[in-house]
Amino acid sequence: xxxxxxxxxxxxxxxxxxxxxxxxxxxxxxxVRTKREGKEIAFLEVNDGSxxxxxxxxxxxxxxxxEALIKQINTGVSIAATGKLVAxxxxxxxxxxxxxxxxxxxxxxxxTYPLQKKRHSIEFLRTIAHxxxxxxxxxxxxxxxxxxxxxxxxxxxxxxxxxxxxxxxxASDCEGAGEMFGVTTLDLQKLGLAGKPVDYSQDFFxxxxxxxxxxxxxxxxxxxxxxxxxxxxxxxxxxxSNTSRHLAEFWMIEPEVAxxxxxxxxxxxxxxxxxxxxxxxxxxPEDMEFFQERVNDQVMVNARKIIxxxxxxxSYTEAIAILEKxxxxxxxxxxxxxxxxxxxxxxxxxxxxxxxxxxxxYPLGIKAFYMRVNxxxxxxxxxxxxxxxxxxxxxEIIGGSQREERLDLLEARIRSVGLNPEDYWWYLDxxxxxxxxxxxxxxxxxxxxxxxxxxxxxxxxxxxPRFPQSxxx
Amino acid sequence: xxxxxxxxxxxxxxxxxxxxxxxxxxxxxxxVRTKREGKEIAFLEVNDGSxxxxxxxxxxxxxxxxEALIKQINTGVSIAATGKLVAxxxxxxxxxxxxxxxxxxxxxxxxTYPLQKKRHSIEFLRTIAHxxxxxxxxxxxxxxxxxxxxxxxxxxxxxxxxxxxxxxxxASDCEGAGEMFGVTTLDLQKLGLAGKPVDYSQDFFxxxxxxxxxxxxxxxxxxxxxxxxxxxxxxxxxxxSNTSRHLAEFWMIEPEVAxxxxxxxxxxxxxxxxxxxxxxxxxxPEDMEFFQERVNDQVMVNARKIIxxxxxxxSYTEAIAILEKxxxxxxxxxxxxxxxxxxxxxxxxxxxxxxxxxxxxYPLGIKAFYMRVNxxxxxxxxxxxxxxxxxxxxxEIIGGSQREERLDLLEARIRSVGLNPEDYWWYLDxxxxxxxxxxxxxxxxxxxxxxxxxxxxxxxxxxxPRFPQSxxx
Numbered sequence: 001x002x003x004x005x006x007x008x009x010x011x012x013x014x015x016x017x018x019x020x021x022x023x024x025x026x027x028x029x030x031x032v033r034t035k036r037e038g039k040e041i042a043f044l045e046v047n048d049g050s051x052x053x054x055x056x057x058x059x060x061x062x063x064x065x066x067e068a069l070i071k072q073i074n075t076g077v078s079i080a081a082t083g084k085l086v087a088x089x090x091x092x093x094x095x096x097x098x099x100x101x102x103x104x105x106x107x108x109x110x111x112t113y114p115l116q117k118k119r120h121s122i123e124f125l126r127t128i129a130h131x132x133x134x135x136x137x138x139x140x141x142x143x144x145x146x147x148x149x150x151x152x153x154x155x156x157x158x159x160x161x162x163x164x165x166x167x168x169x170x171a172s173d174c175e176g177a178g179e180m181f182g183v184t185t186l187d188l189q190k191l192g193l194a195g196k197p198v199d200y201s202q203d204f205f206x207x208x209x210x211x212x213x214x215x216x217x218x219x220x221x222x223x224x225x226x227x228x229x230x231x232x233x234x235x236x237x238x239x240x241s242n243t244s245r246h247l248a249e250f251w252m253i254e255p256e257v258a259x260x261x262x263x264x265x266x267x268x269x270x271x272x273x274x275x276x277x278x279x280x281x282x283x284x285p286e287d288m289e290f291f292q293e294r295v296n297d298q299v300m301v302n303a304r305k306i307i308x309x310x311x312x313x314x315s316y317t318e319a320i321a322i323l324e325k326x327x328x329x330x331x332x333x334x335x336x337x338x339x340x341x342x343x344x345x346x347x348x349x350x351x352x353x354x355x356x357x358x359x360x361x362y363p364l365g366i367k368a369f370y371m372r373v374n375x376x377x378x379x380x381x382x383x384x385x386x387x388x389x390x391x392x393x394x395x396e397i398i399g400g401s402q403r404e405e406r407l408d409l410l411e412a413r414i415r416s417v418g419l420n421p422e423d424y425w426w427y428l429d430x431x432x433x434x435x436x437x438x439x440x441x442x443x444x445x446x447x448x449x450x451x452x453x454x455x456x457x458x459x460x461x462x463x464x465p466r467f468p469q470s471x472x473x
Numbered sequence: 474x475x476x477x478x479x480x481x482x483x484x485x486x487x488x489x490x491x492x493x494x495x496x497x498x499x500x501x502x503x504x505v506r507t508k509r510e511g512k513e514i515a516f517l518e519v520n521d522g523s524x525x526x527x528x529x530x531x532x533x534x535x536x537x538x539x540e541a542l543i544k545q546i547n548t549g550v551s552i553a554a555t556g557k558l559v560a561x562x563x564x565x566x567x568x569x570x571x572x573x574x575x576x577x578x579x580x581x582x583x584x585t586y587p588l589q590k591k592r593h594s595i596e597f598l599r600t601i602a603h604x605x606x607x608x609x610x611x612x613x614x615x616x617x618x619x620x621x622x623x624x625x626x627x628x629x630x631x632x633x634x635x636x637x638x639x640x641x642x643x644a645s646d647c648e649g650a651g652e653m654f655g656v657t658t659l660d661l662q663k664l665g666l667a668g669k670p671v672d673y674s675q676d677f678f679x680x681x682x683x684x685x686x687x688x689x690x691x692x693x694x695x696x697x698x699x700x701x702x703x704x705x706x707x708x709x710x711x712x713x714s715n716t717s718r719h720l721a722e723f724w725m726i727e728p729e730v731a732x733x734x735x736x737x738x739x740x741x742x743x744x745x746x747x748x749x750x751x752x753x754x755x756x757x758p759e760d761m762e763f764f765q766e767r768v769n770d771q772v773m774v775n776a777r778k779i780i781x782x783x784x785x786x787x788s789y790t791e792a793i794a795i796l797e798k799x800x801x802x803x804x805x806x807x808x809x810x811x812x813x814x815x816x817x818x819x820x821x822x823x824x825x826x827x828x829x830x831x832x833x834x835y836p837l838g839i840k841a842f843y844m845r846v847n848x849x850x851x852x853x854x855x856x857x858x859x860x861x862x863x864x865x866x867x868x869e870i871i872g873g874s875q876r877e878e879r880l881d882l883l884e885a886r887i888r889s890v891g892l893n894p895e896d897y898w899w900y901l902d903x904x905x906x907x908x909x910x911x912x913x914x915x916x917x918x919x920x921x922x923x924x925x926x927x928x929x930x931x932x933x934x935x936x937x938p939r940f941p942q943s944x945x946x
Contacts, residue, residue, distance in 0.1 A: 003732065005633055005700075007633075029700070029731070029732040029909075030700070031697075031698075031907045032907075048699075048700045049635075049698050049699030049700050049701075050633060050699070050700065076906045076907045077907055078907040078908065078909045080732070105732075105878075105907070105908060105909045105910065106878070106904070106906070106907045106908030106909060107907075108905075108906040108907045109905075109906075112905075113906050128899075129694075130694045130899040130900075130902060130903065131902065131906070133694065133695055133698035133699065134697075134698045138698075139698065139699070142635060142637065142695070142698075142699065143635065143699075145638075146635040146636050146637070149636050149638075150626060150630050150636065153623060153626050157623050160478055160480075160523060162522075162615060162616065162619040163619050163622050163623065164615065164619070164936060165618075165622075165707075165724060165935065165936060166936065166937065167722065167936075167937045167939060167944070167946065168641070168684075168707045168709075168722055169654075169684075169709075169721070169722050169939050169944055170944060171944040171945065172946075181642075181656050181657065181658060181677070182656070182657050182658065182659070182661065183654050183655070183656060183684065184654065184655050184657065184661065185654060185655065185711045186655070186661065188655065188657065188659065188661075188664060188671045188681075189670065189671050191661060191664050191665050191671070192664050192665070192667055192668075192669055192670050192671040193668065193669065193670060194665055194668070195665075195666065195667070195668030196665055196666065197662065197665050197666060198661045198662050198664070198665040204654065204711055204713075204721065204941060204942075205939075205941070205942060205943065205944040206941075206942040206943075207944075208661075209944050211642075211656065218936065218937060218946060221602075221603045221606065221936070221946070222606055222615070222936065224504075224607075225504075225522050225606035225607045225611075225612065225615075226521075226522030226523070226606065226612070226615065226616075227478075227502070227503070227521045227522050227523065233706070233707065234638075234641045234706065234707065236641075236642075238658045238677055240677075248642070248677065249640065249641055249642050251638060258502070259476065259502040259553070259578075405578075405579070426603040426946060427603075429603060429604065430603065431579070432581075432582075432585075433549045433579070433581040433582075433586050433604070434504045434505075434549045434550055434551040434578070434579045434580075434581045435551065435578060435579030436502075436551045436578045436579060437578065462638065463637060463638060463639065463640075463691065463694075463695065464639065464640045464691060466640060466642050466678075468677060468678070468679075469677075469678060469679040470678065470679075471640070471642055471643060471644035471678040471680075471682050472644065473640065473691060473694070473899060
């Protein structure tokens, strides 16, 4: 008999044809989460990963080899169960299964299986990343992660954006080689013992190569041919930071839009966030309820603010004025020209506006060379068309900018930050031939999942986190 | 005025409300592909990347500064055009625009802009990968690539599979370190001059780290929690092969299904291919017509075979018997126990069955350690539950297997191929605790795009190909 996903049974999405199947028989397959033995009866909760809740399966002594079966079945055991689906009399579930046949695929020794009923610390679970997806919490995390990821694609595809795959390995170390991982086929052991300079001509790419920190520059190439594109792929930082917000390997989303200015970019980013949150609330209601109740009681409030509130839009200069005037004591100084710190961002979103805020037009001195210089700013307060989106509960969630599309200004900016325009020959060609106003933004996918789920540590929203001294699994 | 995508105009998807917009005015933005000057009139073909065909825009001397405008506009120039959409009297397009206003964003010097009207060799275009997306051919390739990529997600999401992100950087070199790229933050220059053994404790991860060659083993982790999962991410091979079928960096799709045997795996793979081809034919008909007419006249025949034919299923042993009996002279020997070569695979799919073929149950000696050993085979002809899908026009397109779920047999296999079971502690845990029959397959995304488009070289179906001595852009 074909098996049914437990979520379809729980949601009542399964229609059983009484003519074809008068006994309402169905089969589920999954892993036993709990076993309760009563007098002459046993209850199993079986989970197949399709939903937070499992299916309650009732075993009675009429089953073949009942005693032996009950003994064999413990937490972690994999089974198939065929039986009749009936309305449940117990609380907590609408339906349950009266088992007629149980097949055990694989046992799990209760003496050694690490996931017993008792609660485990999240730190311990991190050491068994191959088993933690079988817990309620990580089941919910990875279902929501999947929903977010698919929503990203659906949002952009509905709007005619092409998903473009920008390179992972890159030979351009232009954006700060210090924080990049090197990629090589040279034998490091031999190299170390050689006692002579490295010969990159013997390396795979014939020169130093690195893992990408951003696909933006290549996305701009694609946007100047297809108008609307986005990347969604892994990016890397070799920063030695052991924080709850940093990963060495993470996924990033970077849309890039031709014929678009900063205001259009902000519109897109706002629509994007609303869409993702809506999609997750709609498709993963039980998981979101779990996060609200067990992880962070601000999760639903923050989600509703993203969905329901129109994002406030202010200039950086206005933001500085608000921060200077307020009574709040900040750890870091506030002054025109300095970057906003996390405490400032959270004050604006959480206390002052109490909703998401888009801060635009930052000082030129603190932003990247490719951002468009504003024409009308005084020379001592030059700004660029950059924006950051600040959200209650998390702070900065999206950063974007309109790009400098004017060849001469871009070249001057590259030089002024000490880079060599020749290294950017192809990037400059985009301004040389049919240049267009364009804009885009970037957001770290794991930060988004962290924000939605309320999970405290970014290492717990990616299946196998990479950080200093750790590349296990 | 908000702009309209050219594909929506060409497909007639745009409804113009005559009350709101009595003049049928609209605006498009894009890049000029061609300019034809007639007497007192000029025709531009403008492309915004949304479709193969551009929009014809008619310019008449009633426009402001007509002469200067015409002089400025050449191939590659970016413009916005507002005008009236009318039925076209010329052949080749249903609608055209009578321009009322033209804005030039960026010029393109016809003396230096590399993409002039004349045809360029595909090899030359590879050297300007930042401009080739603006050609008809690469426009079509990357639109089809996007359609394929989204279809992959949609196929799996509709079936309740979770997209899981398996790690890119891995410290396990278990699957053949020789072909893997090393990842390091050590300073190679210093290392070379040091003249002493490399100290990995100083490296970012505290030990040698590599770029992944497959996410399968980690996908198995996720399948034993969520039942149905798939990966879709970059993978790497440091092979020094300069062929039309190999890339150092490519994207791979790897579904993994719990409670599934090899037959179920084959069903899934066949459904998958039919779905992707159907989706591309439906969403990119003009692009597919282009490939059929300009690139490879077997493209549509091969696509129809995937969609319409039920895939033939034979055992490896049967395949060998067919190859031994046929009259065909092969370059490579055919004999039970040897792997099938490309010529054998293509003979089976193209000449013998003339449709896609799934070959199952390969000799144990030529397949990976994780494939399930068949129980009922004679000891001198032991087979494993592996399958390859062979398609007319391309040969092997998918490889998969049922995985060995029995702890003792898997451990023995790991040892017998000279690996250390301790390195696979977490992989073995999946068999130790609640093991389940499971299966999956893998396919290289670029090979799929190459197959669908008929493009001869794999370097032309990825925006920025990586291969020996080349990591440009």
